[in-house]
Amino acid sequence: MEDERGKQSFIVDPPKLTEEIRETLNKQNSRMVSEFKSNQLEKDAKKNWDLFYKRNETRFFKNRNWTVREFQELAGHSNDNGERKVMLEIGCGVGNLVFPLIEDNYNDYFIYACDFSPRAIEFVKSNELYNEEKIRAFQCDITTDTIFDEIKLESVDIITVIFVFSSIHPENFKKVADTLFKLLKPGGIILFRDYGLYDKAQLRFKPGNKIAENFYVRQDGTRTYFFSNDELKNLFKSVGFEIEQNVFVERRTINKKEDINVQRLFIQGKFKKPIR
Structure with a gap:
């Protein structure tokens, strides 16, 4: 599969815990984020993301032109009654999708x-x-119930969550998954991509940046989590979803002229709400 220019992506087997990775994780565990700082990061989460967009404006993320290729459901058709489908993007950022x-x-x-x-x-x-x-944008904390003030229960056909769950505290994963289940119509689907376990970004973190298992804080105060297949499957099954896809995707950024070959590991899923 081709991503954007110079990038290729492939479905791969889940990564194995090698001795080298184990040593890196042990070093990270030697100095963890304190409970006080962890609690403060949770309180400041919205402020830190707002500062991120203040600094970077619309320049940081590239348009996600790959999404229709990876998730053909987005090419879409109208519903059987001829009405437009309803799509929800959680964590829309500045609109790159x-x-x-x-x-x-x-x-x-x-x-x-x-x-x-x-x-x-x-x-x-x-x-x-x-x-x-065509589009209505609004601010929302998806870990609360405020989204139901904007969108009715069982009114959405497709929900995209692209690099979103990783920024949420793991204690809130199940609540968010349950909220998405309630928003979807029966037969509706979640399209998911996020950071995969043992991705290079995880292994680059130094001691002092680890909050909890597979959960880290960046220099700017934003946080990120790295997922395994089993964890993701169990999370979405626990709130009632059927698993249609749950795979690791390796993306390589290749520039032969500059001898660059950068590997990243993502996890990609499609989770469907059963038709009653």
Whole structure:
């Protein structure tokens, strides 16, 4: 599979815990984030993401033009009754997923887009493609029930969560998964991609950055988690989803001229709400 230019992605077997990886993890465990700092990071989570978008504005993330290729469900069709499907993007950032869909005329959707950061939502609304006949953006903390003030139960056909769960405290994973289950129509689907266990980004963390098992804090105060297949499967099955896909994806960024060959490990899933 080709990602964007110069990048290739492949489905691969789950990584094994090698002795080298074990030594790296042991070093990380030698100095953990204190409980006080961990609690403070949770309190400051929205502020830290807002500061992230203040610093980077719309420049940090590239448009996710790969999503329709990886998730063909996004190419979409209208519902059987001819109505537009309803799509929800959790953690929309500045619109790097939704605006390419709109620009490529995937008009079979009405799109809800929410993000933890109020500043990110401001950037979405200021985009020239923003049109509330096609998309409605709003700020939301998905670990609470406030999203139900915006979207009705069982009213959404497709939910995308792309590099979102990793920024949430693991104690909230099940609550968020249950919220998504409640929002989906029977037969609706979640399209998921996030950081995979033993990805290079995990192994680069130094002592003092680890909060809990597979959960870390970056220099800017934002947090990230790294998932295994079994953990993801058990999480979504526990709230009622059927597992349609749950695989590791290796992405390589290749530049032969500069002798660059960078490997990343992501985890990709499709989780379907059963039809009653």
